[in-house]
Amino acid sequence: MLRVRPDGAIEIDVHAVPKSSRDAVGKPHGGRLKLHVKAAPVDGQANAAIIKLLSKTLGIPREQIELVRGQTGKRKTVRIAAASCGPGSLEDITTKLGLEAPGESGESGESDGSGGSDGSGRRGAASLLLALLGASACESPRELPITVILPADVSDYSRANNASVVMRPSGEAFSFSVDGLDFALELEGEPTTEAQQLELYLADGEELIAWGTTAPFATAAPDVGLALFLGRPGLLSTWPEQLDTPDPLMLGAAAIGRGMLLVQADGDTFLLNHYTLLLESGDRLPDTVNFTSEASGLFSAANGTVVRLGWDQAAPVAWRYDPGADSWAELSVATPSGGVQAGARVGAAVLTDPDNTRVYLLGGGGTTHGVAIDLVADAQDLLAAAPVADFALDGPRDGATALWIATEDNPTADVLLVGGDTEGPLALLSSVGASVGPSMTWRGLGCAIQRPTAEGVTVLCVGGTIDDVPSGDALSIDVIPQTSAQVELRESFLPVAVPDPLMFSDASALYTQGQGRWFRIDRDDQSVSEPNSSAPRAAGGHLVSTENGVTFVVGGVDQDGAALDRWQVFTPALDD
Incomplete structure (x- = not known):
């Protein structure tokens, strides 16, 4: 009912009783504090009356009180910018509202959500x-x-x-x-x-x-x-808690400043709070909303929201989740200029700006151009979209892998695209339109920056499928941003074929995971080793990095094709 956030704000779950005979604070019932207000529940009148009632009861300005959930219903959540002492402090609020402070009743104030276990085994002796x-x-x-x-x-x-x-x-x-x-x-x-x-x-x-x-x-x-x-x-x-309803198609993304948002294929939504590392249930996507797994994603936005975006149809589908309000809202995507389509891009390579302001769909649907879609909507809930300037593929590259090539002063100086569904040169440096490497049909590679060079970087790509056959080969690509790229093919680089690799990195090494195996790739000499690590995932799933410094593997299946019922967590090795 009452929670104290790590930033000091206090949240209280309330049950509004509009059209009452008088404004009054009631008693807790069903996990919520009853608030009686004379106002009717129309045009925000009841919401304004609730804030006025709390302001008067607590003796604090209305500006310190915010309605963060349930604006249109009776079950609401208010947030109070708490003071360290005196009016508006935790002690003052609990006394005046007749509530217990967190911990006094043995409750944590958090919910596990239906996506987690009962929480047993979370806390060790330490x-x-x-x-x-x-x-x-x-x-x-x-x-x-x-x-x-x-x-x-x-x-x-x-x-x-x-x-x-x-x-x-x-x-x-x-x-x-x-x-x-x-x-x-x-x-x-x-x-x-x-x-x-x-x-x-x-x-x-x-x-x-x-x-x-x-x-x-x-x-x-x-x-x-x-x-x-x-x-x-x-x-x-291995994360200690088992998922009650594992979903191989589950998507995850960082909700900046909040934690990790998780969305299942059926629309069920959860937030792993990055302060408490507890799983909380959230508002679910409407049943009428459908996304394909082949042409959609979940993206972190710079303003702390998360955008669910689908681009299989000509008109992209977009919904925004606001963790503060715990609500989904439908968005529109603008039509780009110059005859470039925003949607109908199945197979597009996907990149997001490092500052989480835009997502880039490169190629897809047999196209050779790209589109940039904003992740922060305007006041009319519209996501701007525009053609990617000075970008053109050497031909359709549906199924390609893309990554940013940074320079000292520009994190998005260039884009390298690798592989694709159709036969062609293996790599393309987009800034100069340079196609390099042997002509092959190679898709699904896992790629990462291996190390800097005197003039640029070396990119290492591993696994995937060649002519639909799982591969353990690799590509080493030396890139000079906005100038050139050179490709070296490394056959049998991995000891086994990994058709659907996930890539991890820390200061000392790259890592790739798939087919129930875990491989470490030394940054200096590209030597491959296989440390003893928990690695049940065979295919599917994706990675979510959080402000706790770790990366979660969510979704996916094991080698028997069963949905993974526990997350795997990558903790980076420390630089010596």
Whole structure:
């Protein structure tokens, strides 16, 4: 009913009772606080009356109160910009509204959602606690517990004999002895409004076994629910909770500042809160909305929303999810100029701007041009769309893989496209229209920047299918942005064929996963090894990176074709 967000704001679930005899705060019922208002539920009158009632009851300005969910229904959520003490503080709000603070009733204020388990096994023996000293006379010392979430299998963690906690960005570090996961640590500090992160490292001597970090948070918040996932560096670890309804076609994307949004094929929606790492149920897409798996995606937008976009039809379909309002809304996509179509682009290569402002559909549907579609709509819920300037393919490249080629001052200086459904030169550097490499029909490659060179970068692409036959071959492509590209074919690069690879990276290596295998590729010499890692995925699925510093593998199937019922989590290895 009452939750305290990591930014200090307080959210309260309420049940509006409009057309009452008087304005009054009622009692909690069914997990919501009843609010009686005389106003009718038309033209926002009841919403305005609720804010006025809370403002008067709490003695705070109306500007500090926001209706964030349920604007058109009786079940609503209000958010209050809380003060550290006095009127509008957590203690003041709970007293005046007759509510219990989080933790007093044994409730966490969070929901697992139907997409998760009962939460058992999430918390290990390890525990962290920040003891925050009062910054002023009206503040009492308080505690900030941090949940340590462990992978499903932690048998190797028992080797740990020391651990360290590091605060970022200050770099302040605390080291202590441990006996496996049997430890508890309490740190003291002053509350601050500065965003910071807490990192936990678990080691056996000098060998790092696992590490994890929280999302950025401010300790000056009245109460904060925080968690970190303690994963193995340079490997995949299995998320401890089993999904009740696994979906191989599940999509995920980062909801910036919130966590990971997950949308199932049937429209069910969930948010993995990146502060608490708890799964929360959300508003679902209407049953009348249909997206194909071949020509659609889920995209993070710069304003914190997430856009579901489909481009199989001439007129693209677009819906926006707002995590703050917990609601989906339909959007329109503008018609590009110059006769370029926005939709009917099955097989298009897809890129998003690094700043999450646009998505680019390159080729697709047999076309040789590209379209850029905004991810932030205007006031009329319209997504602008325009042809990609100075872009043309050397021919249809449906099924190609695309990636940005950055320069020192421009993260989108050039685009490299690799492979495709039709026979042709293997790679195209779009800025100069240079087609390079042998002529082949190779699709579904996994590509990543391997390393910088004197004038550009080396790109490594692996796996996929050649003439519809699964491949373990690779391409090494030296690229000089806006100048040239050279391709080297590396046959039998991987020990097995990986027709649907996913690519991961950290400072020391690239990694590829598929067919139930996990391969590490050294950045310096491209040597391939196979560390012991959890890797049940055979095909399908995709990656979602979060502000907790990890990357989730969501969706997909195992080698028996069954939907994966647990996420895999990649924790990057640290630079030596």
